[in-house]
Amino acid sequence: MSRLMQIEIRIQPVYETGFASPFPRTADFLRLAGYGEVLEPEPSLYALVDRLEMLARDPHVPEHMKPALKRLLPTMLDIRRKAREALLEQQLVALDHLLYQLEDAFEDLETQL
Secondary structure: OOOOOOOOOOOOOOOOOOOOOOOOOHHHHHOOOOOHHHHHHOHHHHHHHHHHHHHHHOOOOOOHHOOHHHHHHHHEEEEEEEEHHHHHHHHHHHHHHHHHHHHHHHHHHHHOO
């Protein structure tokens, strides 16, 4: 590895008009559950999976708010795990496919909320 340079591969969000535009129900869900602050830095869907996992386990969030999330969260966690492995192994084509799958999972959550 170079002493003065490094390779950086990272996942960044690319929302034309912010997270709430393509995912208004999910954004409202996060705000109502008390997790609205996670939307401020415009997180990537990849990073947001961690917060959704915390929300699902949060005893202060009413259980009646969680059914759709609890149905889809295992899929999201599995995709994120595989995406992390692909990222660490620099398998960018596989990572791209997994990120599309994660987008699909968020779209499913959006329709079920």
